[in-house]
Amino acid sequence: MNGPQIHVEFAPGLRVFVPHGRRSGATPVATDGSSTLGHVVESLGVPLTEVGELVVNGRAVAVSRLPAADDTVEVRAVARPQPVQGAPLRFLLDVHLGTLARRLRLLGVDAAYESLDIGDPALAARSAAERRVMLSRDRGLLRRRELWAGAFVYSTKPAEQLRDVLGRFAPRLRPWSRCTACNGVLAPASKDEVVGQLEGGTRRSYDVFARCGECGRAYWRGAHHAQLEEIVDGAVAEFGQPSN
Structure with missing residues (x-):
């Protein structure tokens, strides 16, 4: 030098x-x-x-x-909460952050996720095309100039990752409004509309359903609802009341 x-x-x-x-x-x-x-x-x-x-x-x-x-x-x-200018706050997560993506969606946060390793250039291009904040633990990916915006996820533990992202970006929380499988928006559905997706016990035990407008998946308050509710209640208590 x-x-x-x-x-x-x-x-x-x-x-x-x-x-x-x-x-x-x-x-x-x-x-x-x-x-x-x-x-x-x-x-x-x-x-x-x-x-x-x-x-x-x-x-x-x-x-x-x-x-x-x-x-x-x-x-x-960076200052926290970190403002994001020029587009609605939306995220893109790489292949290693699937659990974080599902938890963000559970809270109603727009979180696209690549379940396959499509490579850094393709991820950066999607971030730019869709104006999404790229979330990753890959420093090389976050150094790519094509990115619209990005953020390093500091922890390897999903609960800490969620707190990190919510504390850094302060997204609006709309629990139970997104599909945890595909990120689509949920809407109320009658039992008749989703009956083909239900096992016999579910048909007998539940009457309130929602369905994803993108992939058609049905949702109801099943056996794992208490665990999910704990995640939602903890996030809302720490990071503010959900928005309408």
Whole structure:
């Protein structure tokens, strides 16, 4: 590296991305003289989707700024809740986040999900085409410039992942309004409309149903409803009342 040396300090929440030796305090970093601060930050392991502000020598700057010798760079995390401009808040989840996708849908959050590994270019293209926030634990995917927007999912545990996404983006909650299988919108249905999908015991025991307008799947308050209700009640209690 023949460019200026700068000093970079990461917010505590971002230190999970960087090598152990860079996790505390300002660290000297050699640059090449032509890469932007955004490229420098990404080269150190932090996706720009996770960066809220870059503050150089006390002033907020754009990621396109070129570093100067002895710059002190503070890399801040995104603000929470994080506003998303230019489109309704909708998500796209990669193949590894199926449980999170189903839980978001359970809460009525628009969450598209790729059940197959279609590759990073295709995921990024879909994010851009549908203007969806890409949720992933794949840093390489989140660095793709085609993405409309993205966010790293920090935990590997579905309950923590859900809290992370709800706390970061504050989506409107409309529990029981989406199909957990395909993300379609549910509508009330009579027993006669769904009777072909019901086992004998269900036909005898339940009278209130909903059906997905996309895939036609039927829903009712069955044996697992208590477990799902616990997820919904916990999310609503922590992140606000559901919207109409």
